[in-house]
Amino acid sequence: MKITITRHSKTLWNKEKRLQGCKDSPLSPEGMDNILALKEHIKNNHYDAIYSSPIKRAYDTAKLLFDNQPIITDERIREMNFGILEGQKIDEIPEEYKKTYHDLWCHPEISNGIPEGETYDEIEERVKDFLNDLVKKPYDNVFIVTHGFCFTIIMATIMNLERIDYIKVNSPVVDGCSETIVNYSNGEFSVEVYGNNDFLPHQSNESFSK
Numbered sequence: 640m641k642i643t644i645t646r647h648s649k650t651l652w653n654k655e656k657r658l659q660g661c662k663d664s665p666l667s668p669e670g671m672d673n674i675l676a677l678k679e680h681i682k683n684n685h686y687d688a689i690y691s692s693p694i695k696r697a698y699d700t701a702k703l704l705f706d707n708q709p710i711i712t713d714e715r716i717r718e719m720n721f722g723i724l725e726g727q728k729i730d731e732i733p734e735e736y737k738k739t740y741h742d743l744w745c746h747p748e749i750s751n752g753i754p755e756g757e758t759y760d761e762i763e764e765r766v767k768d769f770l771n772d773l774v775k776k777p778y779d780n781v782f783i784v785t786h787g788f789c790f791t792i793i794m795a796t797i798m799n800l801e802r803i804d805y806i807k808v809n810s811p812v813v814d815g816c817s818e819t820i821v822n823y824s825n826g827e828f829s830v831e832v833y834g835n836n837d838f839l840p841h842q843s844n845e846s847f848s849k
Contacts, residue, residue, distance in 0.1 A: 640774060640823040641831075643686070644783045646790050647817040648674045649841065656729045659786075660721035660756065663695045669841040673816040674703045680818065680838045689776040692717040692785050700816070702785040714794070714840040715769035718786035722756025744810065759802060761790075766792045774823050787812040790798040790819075797821055797828040814843055 650671035652659050661730050666674070686708070691701035693712040701710045724736060732740050741752040750757040766789065773781065785793065791809040800807065813819065813834040820832040 640776075640778055641780045642715050642773070642783065642821045642823060643684075643781070644785065644790065644819045644821065645677065645693070645700075645817060646783070646787050646813050646815045647694075647700045647784060648677075649843070650696050650815075651818075652726075653815070658694065658721045658724050658727050658729065660718050660725040661694065662725045666696060666699060670700075670815060673814070673841055674700055676816070676839050677816040678704050681782075684697050684780065686780045690716065690773075690777070690781065690783045691700075692789070694718060697784045697786060701782075704784070705782075713769060715765040716783065716785045716789055718787040718803070719752075719762050719792075720756040722753035724753050724756070745806060747805045748801075762792050763796070767796055770796060776822040783800065793834070794819070794830075798830065814839060 649667050650664045652664035689705050690696050690711050794808045795805045814836045817836040819832045822829045
């Protein structure tokens, strides 16, 4: 099975450097450009199934990429819930939560998530459950639209990383509409392409922890 993974395209809150999580904001003009670029990049590929987070920015990205194919929404690949910091500009995070936010990205081995949000244990559990179900499907080619933090957990799971090593895949955060390709065969994952953004007109390579 070949699994292609992308992150939803750029939104207005991405431009404003706000934490979105389970909240949402509209796709930006640059985001629309990038969707069209990815659509052109994959136009000759056939996918047996398209999976998307049900959050609107991801679902809209999937619908624009695939006009005439059904989109399977799955709660297990929605973005992490960032609790009380959702909607907050990153550079305006209150002082008392700056270390909590920093640890979320830079020290996952000690992070308990954001207050009123999800923990690493919770998002890991749902992502692993999704992947375990996916590889049992009779598909040759699958496309997934998810989110930046959820992408980190998906790739960390695929690469069998210890939690302390998640920083290897979360900084920089992959661009929206970048291309990551993973192969699954005989019970093993292998990464073929990681975060390819060469075809995108708007590249950012941002780190959410800055």
